[in-house]
Structures are given as structure tokens and as C-alpha cells.
Amino acid sequence: xxxxxxxxxxxxxxxxxxxxxxxxxxxxxxxxxxxxxxxxxxxxxxxxxxxxxxxxxxxxxxxxxxxxxxxxxxxxxxxxxxxxxxxxxxxxxxxxxxxxxxxxxxxxxxxxxxxxxxxxxxxxxxxxxxxxxxxxxxxxxxxxxxxxxxxxxxxxxxxxxxxxxxxxxxxxxxxxxxxxxxxxxxxxxxxxxxxxxxxxxxxxxxxxxxxxxxxxxxxxxxxxxxxxxxxxxxxxxxxxxxxxxxxxxxxxxxxxxxxxxxxxxxxxxxxxxxxxxxxxxxxxxxxxxxxxxxxxxxxxxxxxxxxxxxxxxxxxxxxxxxxxxxxxxxxxxxxxxxxxxxxxxxxxxxxxxxxxxxxxxxxxxxxxxxxxxxxxxxxxxxxxxxxxxxxxxxxxxxxxxxxxxxxxxxxxxxxxxxxxxxxxxxxxxxxxxxxxxxxxxxxxxxxxxxxxxxxxxxxxxxxxxxxxxxxxxxx
Amino acid sequence: xxxxxxxxxxxxxxxxxxxxxxxxxxxxxxxxxxxxxxxxxxxxxxxxxxxxxxxxxxxxxxxxxxxxxxxxxxxxxxxxxxxxxxxxxxxxxxxxxxxxxxxxxxxxxxxxxxxxxxxxxxxxxxxxxxxxxxxxxxxxxxxxxxxxxxxxxxxxxxxxxxxxxxxxxxxxxxxxxxxxxxxxxxxxxxxxxxxxxxxxxxxxxxxxxxxxxxxxxxxxxxxxxxxxxxxxxxxxxxxxxxxxxxxxxxxxxxxxxxxxxxxxxx
Numbered sequence: 125x126x127x128x129x130x131x132x133x134x135x136x137x138x139x140x141x142x143x144x145x146x147x148x149x150x151x152x153x154x155x156x157x158x159x160x161x162x163x164x165x166x167x168x169x170x171x172x173x174x175x176x177x178x179x180x181x182x183x184x185x186x187x188x189x190x191x192x193x194x195x196x197x198x199x200x201x202x203x204x205x206x207x208x209x210x211x212x213x214x215x216x217x218x219x220x221x222x223x224x225x226x227x228x229x230x231x232x233x234x235x236x237x238x239x240x241x242x243x244x245x246x247x248x249x250x251x252x253x254x255x256x257x258x259x260x261x262x263x264x265x266x267x268x269x270x271x272x273x274x275x276x277x278x279x280x281x282x283x284x285x286x287x288x289x290x291x292x293x294x295x296x297x298x299x300x301x302x303x304x305x306x307x308x309x310x311x312x313x314x315x316x317x318x319x320x321x322x323x324x325x326x327x328x329x330x331x332x333x334x335x336x337x338x339x340x341x342x343x344x345x346x347x348x349x350x351x352x353x354x355x356x357x358x359x360x361x362x363x364x365x366x367x368x369x370x371x372x373x374x375x376x377x378x379x380x381x382x383x384x385x386x387x388x389x390x391x392x393x394x395x396x397x398x399x400x401x402x403x404x405x406x407x408x409x410x411x412x413x414x415x416x417x418x419x420x421x422x423x424x425x426x427x428x429x430x431x432x433x434x435x436x437x438x439x440x441x442x443x444x445x446x447x448x449x450x451x452x453x454x455x456x457x458x459x460x461x462x463x464x465x466x467x468x469x470x471x472x473x474x475x476x477x478x479x480x481x482x483x484x485x486x487x488x489x490x491x492x493x494x495x496x497x498x499x500x501x502x503x504x505x506x507x508x509x510x511x512x513x514x515x516x517x518x519x520x521x522x523x524x525x526x527x528x529x530x531x532x533x534x535x536x537x538x539x540x541x542x543x544x545x546x547x548x549x550x551x552x553x554x555x556x557x558x559x560x561x562x563x564x565x566x567x568x569x570x571x572x573x574x575x576x577x578x579x580x581x582x583x584x585x586x587x588x589x590x591x592x593x594x595x596x597x598x599x
Numbered sequence: 600x601x602x603x604x605x606x607x608x609x610x611x612x613x614x615x616x617x618x619x620x621x622x623x624x625x626x627x628x629x630x631x632x633x634x635x636x637x638x639x640x641x642x643x644x645x646x647x648x649x650x651x652x653x654x655x656x657x658x659x660x661x662x663x664x665x666x667x668x669x670x671x672x673x674x675x676x677x678x679x680x681x682x683x684x685x686x687x688x689x690x691x692x693x694x695x696x697x698x699x700x701x702x703x704x705x706x707x708x709x710x711x712x713x714x715x716x717x718x719x720x721x722x723x724x725x726x727x728x729x730x731x732x733x734x735x736x737x738x739x740x741x742x743x744x745x746x747x748x749x750x751x752x753x754x755x756x757x758x759x760x761x762x763x764x765x766x767x768x769x770x771x772x773x774x775x776x777x778x779x780x781x782x783x784x785x786x787x788x789x790x791x792x793x794x795x796x797x798x799x800x801x802x803x804x805x806x807x808x809x810x811x812x813x814x815x816x817x818x819x820x821x822x823x824x825x826x827x828x829x830x831x832x833x834x835x836x837x838x839x840x841x842x843x844x845x846x847x848x849x850x851x852x853x854x855x856x857x858x859x860x861x862x863x864x865x
Contacts, residue, residue: 182662343708343709343710343752352693352694353694356690356694403750403751403752406750406751406752407706407751407752410685410686410689410706410747410751411689411690411693411706413686414685414686414687414688414689414690415690417656417686417687418656418686418687418690435787435788436784436787436788436789436790436791436792438787439782439784439787439789440746440749440750441750443654443746443747443750443782444747444750479629479631480655480659481658481659481662481663482662482663482850483632483635483663483666483848483849483850483851483853484848484849484850487816489816489818491815491816
């Protein structure tokens with residue numbers, strides 16, 4: 125890893141050239157502090173790079189992926205010198221969104237960008253980046269979004285699902301105004317002046333391989349060779365590998381490669397099982413990681429792994445990458461109608477987290493994660509959170525319930541959650557409702573589809589329409 | 600090195616066996632802690648170590664080694680450690696034309712190559728120097744990991760040939776040890792990897808297999824370690840001895856316990 129000495133973790137300062145100019149009072153861009161004058165001194169002055177912070181675990185330099193929710197799952201952020209591989213969802217909707225968040229974060233922090241694509245001009249990709257949200261007007265809009273999720277009894281101890289009380293809650297909104305990761309409005313485009321103020325390099329494959337150069341036969345496809353040479357050129361010339369020591373301010377190079385492995389790159393790994401260039405992609409990843417390890421850069425790659433025919437190759441690619449995140453969207457699948465996944469747009473699988481400079485890694489305890497995209501907020505939540513909200517509606521507190529465990533209705537998820545779904549013993553509830561005192565009915569929460577009639581009369585006449593999902597009581 | 604693992608394997612740096620091939624294998628989990636263990640173990644045993652590190656950079660092993668009590672930088676400076684860094688060499692090979700053959704020459708070749716240059720490098724690194732300098736006890740070859748070689752285009756047979764040559768030189772001729780790590784792909788159908796794994800399992804004297812738990816992820820038990828001793832040379836041998844332990848990796852050490860006896864459960 126490139127060893128960079130950082131100081132305290134402050135990530136807010138950026139060059140004044142990148143200021144938005146529109147709202148100058150409360151922005152995340154601050155004027156360059158007195159540190160700038162210190163770079164001329166010859167003392168052992170620690171330099172901090174904008175948009176980075178050291179990891180709390182091992183002091184490694186981290187950058188934000190553009191999604192604070194994902195940063196939290198990856199142990200604070202993306203380590204400099206590593207590769208983040210995103211396995212695309214089926215229609216490449218959310219993976220390209222993550223790609224854009226990553227690039228937008230680079231622009232907002234003043235990092236240099238390198239965008240490589242075989243099907244879209246990098247200039248067009250940059251035009252479509254989401255607009256960053258500034259502090260003053262985003263706070264109250266967030267409150268509107270999270271209002272629907274807040275239940276006033278979230279602090280009440282859960283009676284049935286009490287084991288889940290012990291798990292940490294995942295935050296879904298901005299908690300502080302200090303900006304390591306930023307939030308973006310997916311419905312607005314990034315302001316043009318931000319793009320123009322940023323430094324970026326584009327690699328558009330059809331332009332680069334139009335000339336026929338004589339290259340010795342190597343088992344990498346031509347497109348990959350050109351891309352590697354391009355990246356290496358940028359790293360060397362702009363001094364990201366420390367080769368130009370007179371550069372005063374160090375910066376991070378954010379590399380984004382879109383749809384790597386697709387046939388547009390000249391690779392047939394998505395078309396046949398044992399093609400000619402079956403090891404081209406793995407060799408590319410290996411050399412790319414070698415380049416990243418020796419420079420101040422970080423890379424995001426989106427790859428259509430669902431198209432790769434040879435499943436063993438996916439295992440190789442996973443071993444050769446550092447962080448692997450898989451996206452699975454519910455569009456067009458039968459999960460769209462599953463009430464468990466009611467509010468979510470898809471699942472996110474953290475398949476691999478690296479152990480860098482360490483024996484342990486920051487693996488999150490929650491494995492069933494779903495994501496949803498509201499206009500301004502891409503949230504990642506534990507899937508059971510949705511179910512638990514429904515649980516409070518179906519089983520109002522103040523009653524005693526006899527429970528029978530049933531087989532889990534979910535096809536996957538870790539075993540420790542599979543015994544969670546329960547149903548009533550029909551007869552016992554009729555008795556219980558006469559014995560237990562009626563308690564205060566709950567406020568209406570959730571979608572309103574479930575009618576909250578928390579009195580004994582719900583059970584007394586045996587009609588079950590108010591509480592879907594339960595067994596019917598025989599009259 | 601992890602003292603608990605030394606107790607389980609019944610070895611100490613002073614009286615370790617020589618001439619052995621140890622196979623490290625991981626399935627559904629990360630077995631790299633075993634590589635760190637053996638690296639620090641053999642450095643503390645005052646052996647000459649040749650480390651072919653194909654998957655991570657030097658500073659990664661250095662920082663973890665410092666937690667385990669060895670200093671890789673100093674070991675490299677005084678000649679005890681010969682470190683081949685795969686990632687850095689790949690960049691050099693790819694972008695600059697090499698005059699003399701590089702150990703990882705196969706990266707440049709279009710068709711499936713062989714590992715002869717790598718073997719020459721290993722032999723050169725571990726051959727005993729006659730000038731009578733600080734005497735290292737015996738040479739050790741450590742490879743992390745062999746599955747990377749398969750994913751870079753080499754065939755399983757080429758890798759098996761390489762290990763065979765290394766065994767002949769290091770284990771038999773120089774009375775040293777060889778430790779290699781291979782990933783087990785499990786249910787994914789990877790024929791080349793299976794060939795390599797089966798071939799190496801047949802040849803090795805000690806197999807350490809780190810597996811993830813069958814029931815999934817657990818915060819307190821990170822996996823299960825299976826230790827298998829094979830003694831093909833002894834004819835009157837007891838059967839192959841096998842032990843299974845569960846482990847939890849901590850910041851500076853790994854704790855082992857019998858199955859189901861995790862401190863979190865008791």
C-alpha cells in the first residue's frame with residue numbers, strides 16, 4: 125500500500141476553486157486552512173488529502189464510495205489502493221447509479237477522475253452525475269423522508285422478536301454535518317461548473333482502438349491492453365505513484381470502469397464458456413491491482429457477472445478483487461410481490477471484504493440487506509426491519525400470545541433468521557383475549573393496509589380480515 | 600505465529616520437522632491467517648525463507664508480521680527473507696520489456712506457459728551459500744497462493760510440475776520445507792482447481808483446512824480448522840490422524856477451541 129502520512133482525519137477542507145458559488149454560507153466546502161502555508165516548510169509536516177480519512181482499525185487511508193450507507197458496511201470506506209467490484213444487477217440500473225455516486229463523490233472532493241467505458245462516452249457519463257446535496261436545504265427534506273419510518277414506540281422493548289433488539293440499528297439519514305461522504309439527489313444533474321472545475325480523463329474504447337498498432341501477441345485483449353497503458357500513463361505523468369516529488373498537494377485518482385467483461389470490450393467471457401481469451405480478464409485485474417497498490421488511486425469496476433457463462437471464472441475474479449458487492453434488483457422477478465420485500469428495490473450482498481494489513485476485517489453482522497432508492501436517498505437496511513415494522517402492527521403489545529414456530533418463508537438468508545416467522549395457535553388466542561386486559565391501541569403506523577383495531581373484539585368474533593397473514597379461527 | 604496453533608500441531612520453532620510439504624487450504628473463508636502463522640514461525644526458527652507472495656503487497660505482510668513479532672524488512676535486509684512480490688512484478692513485466700527472463704514471465708505469454716523461470720528463481724534464492732555467513736537452519740518455500748496462478752492462465756499440470764520440482768529440490772535435496780496455499784472452490788465446478796487440490800493433497804505430509812461454518816456466518820466462531828497428518832513413508836503407520844477445531848481470529852492472535860466450546864457459548 126502506498127504509505128501516506130495523514131493527520132487527524134479531517135476531511136472537510138477543499139480548494140476554494142471548487143466552491144459551489146451558489147450558497148456560500150453553509151456548505152461542505154471550506155476555504156483552505158492555514159495548512160496551505162505550511163507546505164513550504166521543510167519540517168516533517170503531515171499532509172492530509174481532501175476527501176480521505178484514516179481508518180479507525182488500522183490507520184489505513186479511506187475514501188468514500190459516494191454512498192454513506194455503503195461506507196458504513198465496508199468498515200468506514202474504501203481503502204486507497206483497492207478495487208471495488210460491483211456485480212451488476214440484471215438491467216444495470218442500480219449498479220450504474222452506484223458508479224455515478226462514486227464519480228460524483230470524486231468531483232465533490234476534488235479528486236481526479238478517470239472514466240473508462242466501452243459503450244458510453246465518458247463526457248456523457250459525467251453530465252449525468254447526480255447533484256450533491258448541501259447542508260442547509262437537505263436537512264429538512266430528509267426529515268420528511270424519514271418521518272414515515274419513525275415509529276414512536278421504537279424504544280419499547282420488543283416482546284416477541286426480542287433477539288433483534290440486541291442488534292445495532294442502521295442509520296438511514298445524515299447524522300452529522302461533517303462531510304466524509306455526501307448525499308446526492310438522483311433526480312437532479314450535477315451543476316455544470318462543478319464538472320468544469322474538476323479534472324478528469326476519459327477512455328472511450330471505440331476511439332482508442334481505431335488505430336491499428338502493432339502489439340505483440342499477448343493473451344489480453346487489445347482493449348484491456350490499451351486501458352492498462354492509459355491508466356499507467358496517467359498515474360505516472362500526474363505523479364500518483366509518487367514519481368514527481370515536486371508536486372505539492374497529493375490527490376487521489378478515482379478510476380471508474382464500466383461494464384468490464386462485456387462483449388464490447390472484445391472479451392468473449394460473457395458469450396462462451398471456454399473462449400480463447402478466457403484469462404484475459406483475470407490478467408487485467410491482476411495487473412490493475414498491481415498498479416493500484418503502488419499509487420494513490422482507488423478503482424470501481426462494474427461487471428455483468430450474471431452473464432458470465434463459466435462460474436469458476438467468477439470465483440477467480442472474486443479472489444482477485446478486494447471488495448465485491450453484488451446487487452440484485454427485484455424488477456421483473458417474483459420477489460417484487462413478496463410482502464417481505466415490500467418497500468425495497470433490491471438486495472445488496474457484500475460478498476467479500478478484504479483483510480488489509482490485518483488479521484481481521486470489519487465484517488458486518490447483518491447479512492440480509494435490502495436497498496431502496498427514494499429521490500434523494502439511497503438507503504441500505506436490514507430486510508427484517510421492514511418485517512419488524514409489520515410485526516408491531518400484527519401483534520400489538522399488551523396481549524399475551526401463544527406462538528407456534530413455522531418453517532421460514534424466505535428462501536435464503538442466514539439460518540439464524542429462518543425460525544423467525546411465527547403463527548398463532550387459534551384456540552389459545554380466544555382464551556387469551558378474555559384474560560388479558562385491554563391496553564391502549566397503537567397509533568396508526570406503516571402503510572395503513574393493516575387496520576389497527578387493537579381491542580378484544582378483533583379476536584372475539586373470529587373475523588380475521590383485519591390481520592392478514594394469520595390463520596383463520598374456526599367459528 | 601500463534602502459540603495455540605503450535606500446540607495443536609505439536610511443534611515449536613526449535614524442533615520443527617524438515618523435508619515436509621504442508622498444504623493450506625481454505626473453503627468458503629479466508630485462510631490467509633495460516634500463511635501469516637507459517638511465515639512468522641519459520642522466520643523465528645531462523646530459516647532461510649523464500650516467499651512468493653502473489654496476492655498481496657509486501658507492506659501487508661510486514662504490518663501483520665509486526666503484530667506477530669517478526670520484522671520482515673529487517674529479515675529481508677539481512678538476507679533471511681527473499682520476497683517475490685507478484686503485484687509489483689506484474690506491473691514491471693507488463694509495461695517494460697524485460698531483457699532477462701523474469702520469474703513471472705508467463706504473464707506476457709499468449710499461450711499457457713510454464714513455471715520454469717519461477718522455479719529457477721526459487722532454486723537460486725534457497726541454494727546454500729558456501730561462504731559461511733550467518734547459518735540459517737534450513738530453507739523454506741512459502742507460496743501464497745497457487746490458485747492465483749491458475750486464474751492467470753496456467754494449467755493445473757504446470758503448477759503441479761512446479762511444486763514437484765520444488766519438492767525435489769527444497770524438501771529432498773536441501774532438507775527444507777514447502778508450504779503452499781490453495782483455495783478450494785467448493786461447489787463451483789472448477790476442474791483445474793480440483794486437479795491441483797487433489798494432486799497436492801496426495802503429496803503433502805500435513806494438510807490444514809480452514810472451512811467456514813456450515814450454518815453460515817457467526818461473529819464468535821470464524822471457522823473450523825481441520826488438521827490432517829499424512830505419513831506416507833511409514834509402512835507400519837497408525838492411520839492418518841485428523842483433528843478438528845474451531846477458531847476465532849482476533850487482532851493479534853487466533854484462539855482455538857474444540858467444536859461447540861466457544862467461549863461465547865459457554
